[in-house]
Amino acid sequence: MYTLPQNHHIHHAASIGHHNRRHNHHVVYCAATTPMKTRPKLEPLVINTTPLITPPKSDDPSLKSTWSHRAWVATGCTTVLASLASSIVGSYDSHIWVEPILSGFVGYLFADLGSGVYHWGIDNYGDASTPLVGSQIDAFQGHHKWPWTITKRQFANNLQALARVVTFTVLPMDIIFHDQPVISGFVGMASGCIMFSQQFHAWAHGTKSKLPPLVVALQDSGVLVSRSQHGAHHRPPYNNNYCIVSGVWNNLLDENKVFEALEMVIFFKFGLRPRSWSEPDSDWTEATEDSLITTSIP
Ligand SMILES: [Zn+2]
Numbered sequence: 001m002y003t004l005p006q007n008h009h010i011h012h013a014a015s016i017g018h019h020n021r022r023h024n025h026h027v028v029y030c031a032a033t034t035p036m037k038t039r040p041k042l043e044p045l046v047i048n049t050t051p052l053i054t055p056p057k058s059d060d061p062s063l064k065s066t067w068s069h070r071a072w073v074a075t076g077c078t079t080v081l082a083s084l085a086s087s088i089v090g091s092y093d094s095h096i097w098v099e100p101i102l103s104g105f106v107g108y109l110f111a112d113l114g115s116g117v118y119h120w121g122i123d124n125y126g127d128a129s130t131p132l133v134g135s136q137i138d139a140f141q142g143h144h145k146w147p148w149t150i151t152k153r154q155f156a157n158n159l160q161a162l163a164r165v166v167t168f169t170v171l172p173m174d175i176i177f178h179d180q181p182v183i184s185g186f187v188g189m190a191s192g193c194i195m196f197s198q199q200f201h202a203w204a205h206g207t208k209s210k211l212p213p214l215v216v217a218l219q220d221s222g223v224l225v226s227r228s229q230h231g232a233h234h235r236p237p238y239n240n241n242y243c244i245v246s247g248v249w250n251n252l253l254d255e256n257k258v259f260e261a262l263e264m265v266i267f268f269k270f271g272l273r274p275r276s277w278s279e280p281d282s283d284w285t286e287a288t289e290d291s292l293i294t295t296s297i298p
């Protein structure tokens, strides 16, 4: 690496390269003069830094849906619809309706609880290098920093990660339980709500005037997670309101400190500290425009 002599003066340093999460270094050109009156030299100085963290712009390709995203969402929806169809056909054939409808409702409640447990887990443990869920952990950390970007993310881009999980878990269940209308009702509703939880989450970040009136009505009636409830997740102390389907479990879980108890168990058993214990720090604090000016030149 090129080192500047001590008596050199840096006249100009310009950082080039995009401030983008995909770049992990800056290239800085330094013009340095020496007492020997040599001409200023331009030498590239590569400074390795941690990945740059700036929010994606609204037209950033990382927010756009690709054909592979759309294909995964279509596959996920097909497996969910196959479950629901099995439940309806089975109910029609066996003339039982109450149990499959009830199991579907239980599936909807289960999805909210599942979304909370999963969200709590990836918010608090692991990092981008964690196997299987590393990209989800990274995405949620980015979401805490720039919550508004979720509203700019296209539909299939937002849902594709969960659509893959749903495809691989629900497809075998569709085959095994195709003649079990009660189980199919539960699986169809639970997996459908889990897959769409990221859409409900995006709506929770929406502005009331810009959301479809039906969505606002469903949020206000508690069928979908409300904007105010989820807004509390993005404010200190950053350790509550993890559920993002209906949010019906949030008060129960938070008032009884269920996640805090789990965090203590994990800490004493495995020595792992959840991220929420270190809050507020820069990881979870929403970035403002002023804090986005990054300087990495020492
Ligand atoms: Zn979160």
Ligand SMILES: [Zn+2]
Residues within 6 Å of the ligand: 143, 147, 201, 205, 230, 233, 234
């Ligand atoms: Zn959010």
